[in-house]
Amino acid sequence: MSELIKLHNVSLKAADMVEEGRVHKALYSDPAIFEQELDKVFNHTWVFIGHESEVPEAGSYKTAWVGRQPVILSRDRKMNLHVLQNRCRHRGATVCEGRKGKTKSFTCPYHGWGYALDGELRALPKPEEYEGVLDKAELPLMRLRHESYRGMVFATFRDDIEPLESFLGGAKKWIDLFMKQGGGYPVKVLGEHRFNFPGNWKIQLENTTDAYHFPIIHKSFVSSLDDATADIFDFLHGDGFVEDLGNGHSVMVMIPELIDLEADLDQPIPERFSELAVALREEGRSEEEVKRLVRAAHGTGFNLNLFPNVSCSMAFFRVLRPVSVNETEIQHVALGGEGAPLPFNRKRMRLHEHFQGPMGFGTPDDGEAWERVQKGSLAGTDGWILVNRGMGKLRQSADGNVAGAVCSETGMRGAYRQYKKMMAAAEE
Structure with missing residues (x-):
């Protein structure tokens, strides 16, 4: 294929712009490709909607998106979950504008359909004006198929798609490990914040499986840590790895000793968590529970990317939403333990704010880099972006998957392989 690809050449297929080890910059900047992605990727796979703890009671709801389509996650009076299109069946207005809350029903603000x-x-x-021309039973809000795994709710427009657990495949093991950070309590959403950045959604898809950037972009974060903690985040030359889990999913293990938060509980409590340990002991917690909670407080040592829109990233969920070809919404979701001691959840929030929060060290630095990638995608005639790091040093993981060093781009290639498969199927 030619080294030069003109962005206006709409006859060129998006799948041809993904090769093993490189992708074309048009995937970041071509509006026609973006419109195809919304349908062929987001409307044809399982998309993360939210966590069950966000709708804890009968009448609870939260609004979300499948690509660019607004949906509602709700819990009815029998505590059953539903994912509904946020669109009145009369004239198409949204029936719910709140991000989350509690209600007895959804009412269209335009004409009052309930x-x-x-x-x-x-x-x-x-209602008398509809006698003989409308049957209410035939006009519910359109429903999406939905399934949950370990409290994570996914939805799809396809009724014929494989079960969620089959789609997650090798990622289930890592979701199970991720959920141990409740410290013996069920994982619960503590809060969230959102922001938009001027860049394509796939830039974000790449970021949470990219350890290579960490010591460069996040120097300010590392400089804010004590020496012992800073050493932990010096992981590029360690024993970490990136593993392709199939179906576009991958895991990037940065701190191997924090894969399983229930292992090695007899290790000494780090100095940075001494105040938390004291607070827990003052509440009368047993030493075993203190150690379990302290170890879980800082989160896991890995990022788990679930194609196409969510990352279980060390201690939080990062959810992406494509807005336009050059705009993406990011949602950072702080996690704690349902019923866990207040000092534990408070510590989790403070750690979240330190890196992921709006005034934290990590988010502004990442956002600057993502914006620059988008700007750079418009420059020059050499249109290829490299994702080939580590291709020559791959190995087989203990689970039989392809794996590379922690700074390899193994996860990116896995995501783009799934992307290419979905876009190619759409174009046939």
């Missing part, structure tokens, strides 16, 4: 928590159409003004 829907139950399960999406059923229950009421409409002037």
Whole structure:
């Protein structure tokens, strides 16, 4: 294929722009390709919607997106979950604008059509005008197929898609490990913040499986740490690895000793967590529980990327939403333990704020880099972006998957392999 690809050449297939070891910059900047992605990727796979703890009671809801389509995750009076299109069946207005909350029903603000928590159409003004022309039972809010794994809720527009657990495949092992950071308590969403950056969604898809950038971009974060903690984050020359888990998923293990938070609980408590340990002991917690909670407080030693829109990133969820070809919304979700001691959840929040928070060290630095990648995608005639680091030093993991060094781009290649497969299938 030619080294030069003109962005206006719409006859060129997006799948041809992904090769093993490189992708074309047009994937970041071509509006036509972006529109294809919304349908062929986001409308044809499992997309992360939220965590069950965000809708804890009957009547709880949260709004979310599948690509660019607004949806509602709700819990009805029988505590069943539903994922509903956020669109009235009458004239198409959204029926819910709040990010999350509690309600008895969803009512369209335009003409007052009312829907139950399960999406059923229950009421409409002037019903006599619809006699003989409308059956309410035939006009519920459109429902999406949804399934959960370890409290993580995914939805899809496809009824014929493989079960969620099959799609997650090798990632399930890592989700199980990630959920141990509740410290013996169920994982719970503590809060969130959102921001938009002027760049393509795939730039973010790459970032959470990219350890290579960490010591360069995040110098300010490392400089804010004590010496012992800074040593932990000096992981590029360590025993970490990136493993391709299939279906576009990957795991990047930066700190191997923190893979399983329930292992090695007899290790001494680090100085930086001494205040937390004291607070837990003052509450009357046993020494075994103190050690379990302290170890879980800082999160796991890995980032788990789940294609196409969520990362279980050390101690939080990072959720991406494609807005346009050059704009992406990022949602950072802080996690703690349901019913866990207050000092534990408070410590989790402070650590989240230190790196991921709006005033933290990590988010502004990452955002600057993502924006520069988007700007750079418009420059020059050499249109290829390299994702070939570590290709010559691959090995087989203990689970039989392809793996590379922690600074390899193994995870990116896995994500783009799934992307290419979905876009190619769409173009046939």
